[in-house]
Amino acid sequence: MFLEVRRLIAGTGLAIALSSTPTILHASNDAFVIEDIEVEGLQRIAAGTVFSYLPVGVGDTFDEAQSADVIRALYRTGFFSDVSLLRRDGVLVVTVEERPAINEIRISGNRDIKTEQLMDALQQVGMARGRVFNRSVLERMENELLQQYFARGKYNVQVDVDVDELPRNRVDVVIDIAEGRVARIQQINLVGNETYSDQELTGRFESGDPPWYNPFSRRDHYSRQRLSGDLEALRSRYLDSGFVNFNIDSTQVTLTPDRKDIYVTINIDEGEQYAISEVSLAGDLVVGEEALRALLEVESGDTFSRSRITRSANAISDRLGDEGYAFANVNPIPELDEDNRTVALTFFVDPGQRVYVRRINFSGNTRTRDEVFRREMRQMEGGWYSASNVDRSQVRLQRLSYVEDVNVETRRVPGTEDQVDLDISVRERLSGNFMIGAGYSQSQGVLFNTSVSQENFFGTGNRVSLAVNNSQVSTLYSLSYTNPYYTIDGVSRGFNVFYRETDAFRADISRYSSNRLGANLTYGIPLTEYDTFRITPGFESIEILTSDNTPDEIFEYLDTEGDQFDLYTLTASLSHDTRNRTVFAEKGNLQRGTLEFSVPGSDLEYYKIDYRNELFTPVREKITFKLSGEVAYGEAYGDTGDLPFFEKYFAGGTRSVRGYRDLSLGPRDSRNDPFGGNFRVLGGAELIFPPPFMEEAANVRMSLFLDAGQVYPSYEDFEADEIRASVGVGMTWLSPVGALTFSLAEALNDEPGDKLQSFQFNIGASF
Known part of the structure; x- marks a missing residue:
């Protein structure tokens, strides 16, 4: 006879049932010494795992009172749905029934939240592939999914969960989600505001009524996180205006019975407005007090402003960082009267x-050599830490075309007080491109292009490009190579060899063709x-081809100068560039002055001078205001009568004045085709922002623009x-085939004879 002890689950109660079977041994409740332990019923779990959880072992004395402890210990693991204890002579037999394992979790119906995010949330509550399935976790799982959607304002969401049983004690968990629509904010009410109107306070909220000009706005979609940000913006508005004791007493979010509309009520206590009576510096002023006071944005008599005080503290901290004090702490302490x-x-x-920097460590660069990044560093190993040098190093790294993102962390060296390491993690982007493509451009017609380019050749940072481009306007073959660090001091060297055939008539300008071979x-x-000087000596052989439709101006020029020219050219430029990025810059200034001329002794003698200026100013996060301008002038010298017609300036189109056909502005020839001029002025203003319907996209930008320009003889x-x-x-759009541009423009002051083109684009597609 043997003794069986089983845990019975009835509601929430726990019972120990003793049942005897009079067929083997005489039943006995006496204690016995465990000679061996056997585990039966295991399928996936190893017996050793069970032994590690048992509170008893071989050689222990076991009695009925310990049964509950053993069963409770095994149930607590969550691995088993049933546990039985049996005695067979001196052997303790543990019989278990394993809970099923989760074979797969399938989620369908989710559009607003990515599957990966939902899977992460499920893992937090213990529901993941390969884990033990416990039905008691289902309710927690459903609640977690609901909370994920509630946080996004979707209160009508429905979550249905099915469990499909599979062979070998496995299950599939199938989750079907009906998201419903986001509850929309109908009204935000402010109670207690006397100094500012509701409109002044809620105008900068991320939540509220959508703007009339943006049909894609989600401003009225309720989000708990976004509302929290709005409350902090409200607090900042008052603290920046001197209301030191401002407080948000309560926030009520009311959901209508149909769960579709939300009303938000915010109760505030403005308090009194305070002014600054005195500003002083205390502590260890390792930098002169006069130099530190020059960094302060607040002074006696000013209205209290938290943001200006914070900026002042940060400016002092950065100044100390430039002196090597990497962990300086500047604490503004207010004393209220x-x-x-x-x-x-x-x-x-x-x-x-x-502190000084002991070591600079790079990580994440799987393709690029360390030295390529180290040569961009302005903070040196072994030198005193400098916050501005570290920041500039980060900017220089993220300006590299083959780097997508850069993160810099300053870490103390264990066991020292005066040393830090810089840990720099980079995320590289694909730097090579092989493209065979076709497309269409309004200015060049059908395009065919083949190119192989590598911005980071074999991880050296050198640029190599081989291109073959063909269109109705031009055919180009080119090979170029650039080493940005030809010398250790950062002097770059590159060369370019090209052959270009151009049919100017197909570009809607004067009717001629040209073949140009150069290097x-x-x-x-x-x-x-921030300043770079570039000099480019070169040679170009040019052949001009005419037809019966070529205008008289070109025939007259060729009669005087000839139709084949060998030109020795020299181009020099000086640029000043403080932009934080080279693509989609958010702040900074680019100025470039260029002088290009053919040296004396060339078949044609001329010069061209160009000045360009672009200023980027951040307006708000992800919104940038850009001002640009350009002035260019060219003229002949020596025995050459005029600037060559194939070097004249043009305007109009996507790169200058949008809304006017490409190259259409300026002087015209005797056949009324654009002929170009010697003097060009361009200007523009743009408000650049991410598309409202895809705000998180890093490779797309939209703009509202004002373009202006003209070409003169x-x-x-x-x-x-x-x-x-x-x-x-x-x-x-920075697409895989290059930058694609689209514009819809309205001319403001066109004159009869101007060629307008409201919608303009330049687009291609690979195949």
């Missing part, structure tokens, strides 16, 4: 230990951190009222 409603501010400076060599010399012919202007909306 309730009677006079003033605040005495003390900036307490604790510079900490001055050039470029040196780039860094003068300062000479600078002496300049007349401001001849400048053409347009307004419109544009979009740029």
Whole structure:
């Protein structure tokens, strides 16, 4: 006879049932010494795992009172749905029934939240592929999914869960989600505001009524996280206006019975407005007090402003960081005078230990050599830590075309007080491109192109490109190579060899064709951190082809100068570039002055001068205002009568004045085709922002623009009222086949004879 002890689940109660079978041994409740332990019923779980959880072992004395402890210990593992204990002579037999394992979790119906995010949430509650399935977790799982959607304002969401049983004690968990629509905010009410109106306070909220000009806006979609951000913006508005004791008493979010609309009520207590009575510096002023006071944005008599105080503290901390105090702490301490409603501010400076950089470590660069990144560093190993040098190093790294993102962390060296390591993680983007493509451009017609380019050749940072491009306007064959660090000082060197055939008539300008074969060599010399001088000597052989439709102006020029030219050219440019990025810059300035001329002794002698300026100013996060302008002039010298017609300036189109046909502005020839001029002025203003319908896209930008420009025979012919202007909306997409641009523009002051083109694009597609 043997003794069986089983845990019975009845509701929430626990019972131990003893049953005897009088067929083997005489039943006995006496204690016995465990001679051996056997585990029966295991399928996936190893017996050793069970033994590790048992509170008893071989050689222990076992009695009926310990049965509950053993069963409870095994149930607590979550691996088993049933546990039985049996005694067979001196052997303790543990019989278990394993819970099924989760074979797969399938989620369908989710559009607003990615499957990966939902899987991560399920894993937090213990529901993941390969884990033990426990039906008691199902309710927690459903609640977690609901909370994920509630946080996004989707209160009508429905989650249905089915469990499909499979062979070998496995199950599939099938989750079907009906998301419903987001509850929309009908109204945000502010209670207690006396200084500012509701509109002034809610105008910068991310939640509220959608703007009339943006049909894709989700501003009225309720989101708990977005509302939390709005409350912090509200708090900042008051604290920046001197209301030191401002408080948000309560926030009520009311959901209508149909769960479709939301009303938000925010109760606030403005308190009194305070001014700054005194500003002082205290602590260890390792930098002169006068130099630190120059960094303060607040002074006695100013209205209290948390943001200006924070910026002042950060400016002092950064200044100390430039002196090697990497962990400086600047704590602004306010002392309130309730009677006079003033605040005495003390900036307490604790510079900490001055440190130097022991080592700079790079990670994430699977293709690029370490030295390629190290040569961009402005913070040196073994030197005193400098916050501005670290920041500049990060900017230089993220300006590299083959780097997508850069993160810099400053880490103390264990066991030292005066050393830090810089851990720099980079995320590389694909730097090579092999493309065979076809497309269409409004200015060049059907395109065929083949190119092989590598911005980071074998991880060296060198650029190599081989291209074959063909269109109705031009055919181009080119090979180029650039080493950005030809010398250790950062002098770059590159060369370019090309052959280009151009049919100008198909570009809607004067009717002629040209064949140009050339080569050039470029040196780039860094003068300062932001200034670079480039010089490019080159040679070009040009052949001009005419037809019966070629205008008289070109025939007259060729009769005088000939139709084949060998030109020795020299181009010099000086650029000043403080942009934080080279693509989709958010702040900074680019200025470039260029002088190009054919040296004396060339078949044609001429020069061209160009000045270009672009200024990027951040307006809000992800919104940038851009101002641009360009002035260019060219003229002949020596025995050459005029600037060659194939070197004249043009305007109009996606790269200058949108809304006017490409190259259509300026002087015309005797056949009324655009002929180009010697003097060009361009200007523009753009408000650049991510598309409202895809705000998180990093490779797409839209803009509202104002373009202006014109081309004149000479600078002496300049007349401001001849400048053409347009307004419109544009979009740029950095696609796998290159930058694609689209614009919809309206001309503001076109004249009869101008060639307009409201919608313009340049698009291609690989095949």
